[in-house]
Amino acid sequence: MLWMKQSQLLIPTMKETPSDAESVSHQLLLRAGYIRQNAAGIYSYLPLGFIVLQKIEEIIREEMNATGAQELLMPAIQPAELWHETGRWNVYGPELMRLKDRHGRDFALGATHEELITSLVRDELNSYKKLPMTLYQIQTKYRDERRPRFGLLRGREFIMKDAYSFHDKSESLDERYQMMYDAYSRVFERCGLNFRAVIADSGAMGGKDTHEFHALASIGEDTIAYSDESDYAANTEMAEVLPPDADFTADAEVQAAFFRANDDTIAVYYLKGDEVNDVKVKNVLGVEILEALTDEEIQELQFDPLNPSDHIKVMADQWVEVISNGSLFVGEGQKRYNDINFGQDLHIKHFHDLRFIKEGDPSPDGRGWIKFARGIEIGQVFKLGTRYSEAMNAVFLDEQGKSKPLIMGCYGIGVSRTLSAVAEQYHDEKGLTWPNALAPYKIHIIPVNVKNDEQLTLAEQLHLQLGDKWDVLLDDRKERAGVKFADADLIGCPVRITVGKRAGEGYIEVKIRKTGDMLECHIDELNSVIEAQMHD
Amino acid sequence: MLWMKQSQLLIPTMKETPSDAESVSHQLLLRAGYIRQNAAGIYSYLPLGFIVLQKIEEIIREEMNATGAQELLMPAIQPAELWHETGRWNVYGPELMRLKDRHGRDFALGATHEELITSLVRDELNSYKKLPMTLYQIQTKYRDERRPRFGLLRGREFIMKDAYSFHDKSESLDERYQMMYDAYSRVFERCGLNFRAVIADSGAMGGKDTHEFHALASIGEDTIAYSDESDYAANTEMAEVLPPDADFTADAEVQAAFFRANDDTIAVYYLKGDEVNDVKVKNVLGVEILEALTDEEIQELQFDPLNPSDHIKVMADQWVEVISNGSLFVGEGQKRYNDINFGQDLHIKHFHDLRFIKEGDPSPDGRGWIKFARGIEIGQVFKLGTRYSEAMNAVFLDEQGKSKPLIMGCYGIGVSRTLSAVAEQYHDEKGLTWPNALAPYKIHIIPVNVKNDEQLTLAEQLHLQLGDKWDVLLDDRKERAGVKFADADLIGCPVRITVGKRAGEGYIEVKIRKTGDMLECHIDELNSVIEAQMHD
Known part of the structure; x- marks a missing residue:
């Protein structure tokens, strides 16, 4: 156990809130002396911050190792050649930090390690007999964010756990994906986080299934749709909307939206008050790019819903299908068509789920109702498929001796970001309120007056005695009691022990940081009082 | 404890020795599957290599924490402004890797962290009351070596432990320096290394006392002079040479060497067979640069030792002073002067220690005789003084309320280099022979034939049973016994347990990797047999 004298x-605690720190976690981690900024988006972890970081890493290691994943460590400096093999050298943009060595050779500072790990295993995992295999590392990553902010939440140098799995069959990937999903849930539970595993968009990474893990927090940059009764959660653009109940009828107003996709023009009908989800429209059309028409362009269309021209594809959200005697509004001037039975009247060939989910919608899993929350993305699990192995010729021989590209999954946890997310969820107006599993010290002992021998002696005695079992911090500074109490609240150890006037009789005061509960007890009872607090 | 199935x-073991690996440690770490190269001087630590790395780091952490040093973590990316403050941005040369961010701002990839740590503490350690303090980190460092070689021994991305101490008084630095010196000795002892703490040259770092810790190894790039009877050791250029005994007399031959320092010409007399140590000459003269004259320049001097011109400074090594009836040789043609009593005859104003120490010289500490060895530098402790704090205005108020620059020490251990140095000292012709403290697995269990149920069952049972206490690796591969034995020797776990034909009777074979000793024993005796091997 760790015991230390403050x-x-x-x-280095601070009284004032740093003016450039926007989020509570950033403010408190600075004020309580956990981190310091060295440049925009670049931080040092001071001793307290480093202890918390180590505790998070230890939890991650335990859960990763329990899945059979093996830890290794790859370099941050990666030869450009590898990124050329997958084409990402040119695609990645200014977020990828690049440098030249003394011989003028190009290198990237690793923003991610798909290329490197694939190059590492491509000559080794050459047979189905060696599969599946999962490798992971905990390592510093680099991304030159356009706008670093919120302290560790969006930094340019940050710590990630990244894992990569390799498979001969997609069923094997599915299994491992679920193992990692479960391991991630345990990691974030053990960190004390209020989080959701969220169905996410596989987008630019070129894979299939993916879940993001989000810690719920008001400063989160993503909106999550979740069920108030089940564990269903999805990015709002990914959340499936259920079709209306059979008995749903509405004398409703319907709106038309217009898009261009490649050379086609698309009209989409949807209920007024809803919002068209362009990701869903794209998926239905099978296109990558969808542009909304301008008001002028809509005018020029001279679109007539009762008699649409052939070169316009007309589709509608599924909730429009059942509307009878409804109204349709088209274009800037909101030309109105009345008494329409949308299922029959308008030559609509396709009804689909095309809108964003809304708060109050039924949950797509049929349990409960949708609510919205803001989330901080702290992890992601991802079925990569063969995107990288094909590009980099990482193949294995299957049971029939046939050469095939490795099937891959990748799995990331933002380690430093998790630290910030916990701080975002564990604080009050006085400072941080760490969960037991991550607190830098479990117990903070404060002699009210260090010049009083009785108090200092008892405090030091408790420090050594409790230190056998827990991590204990002793505030032996010659500061006023008020300063020490304020610092203790700021630092946020779960249990504070105040050694004051009744030290001579063996009485001390125990304060539970999170609840504010205080009680006076004799040192003989102290162990059981603390034990009761150490279950998160 | 760790237990795993191979x-x-x-x-990924290899039979062939990689042709581009020059040192034994590099060859074996590649062949035994501990590391892989990703670019010149840039490596991945595969699972086995990573375990050893973690063990070294754990030893370092324990010994650092025991000195009261606090761990933190600074970024690798450092703003150029900090390096401008100390002037090192321009001085450091191409070894310092540099990059620009998306806004065109200059950054260095940390080759070392004096600037960053000084900037971090300069507003915090503002009073003598907060001193002394030692901070350390274990972190990836970057140096663009002109010629990376020997695998992890001279890489471009490598792992270091770097510590920095801050003091109000030089006595406090002296104390902490000694604590770190002792801690380093314990670290390298625990790693099983044959090493020497070597008096070194403080040179370009601008400090005072410094010791380097060298692991003795034939491929070492430095020559160390050490005593065969005491712990005295020094870089050869730093080793003091004792004056000759009072009864030393020699009818010896003396040689003259000529140098230019600033605008002065210097003649140095020394015994034939010795070598002038230009570091010592520089120190006596108090100059930074010393150039040897060419043969032509010596000719032009027309130097007459019996009547030297005033513009030539004449000095001699201390061993020349007592020579009577000796000969002096001058210049290319080796003009000879005979019957000289050097103490009196030649107008020599100064006799000093000016030569390199030689094998067979008495040790400067008076105990034993000097031998030479090659060393791999694995650590350095250094009294920096106020070089950085003055340049960066890192000041504190002393007890009298006076502002003074912080006095600093810095202390480095090459973590990845230590791994290689151990491999360099622990191997034989068959592979690695790890000391217990660093072995990735203590025990390697090999069922001779995994298709034999008795053998496989017993092997798995031992795997689980021994795994409660030790890190155990089970070779469950369907390979020939010869392949498995060869791999086990290559990997180098201290104890190998072979489960073969007598498995049914409970008899197995234990082989001690380092000595090659083998014995057959019953599984009931196994624990005590292993226990006896686990004391390094």
């Missing part, structure tokens, strides 16, 4: 530690 | 691990 007078000898680097814990 | 069929599921990434341990």
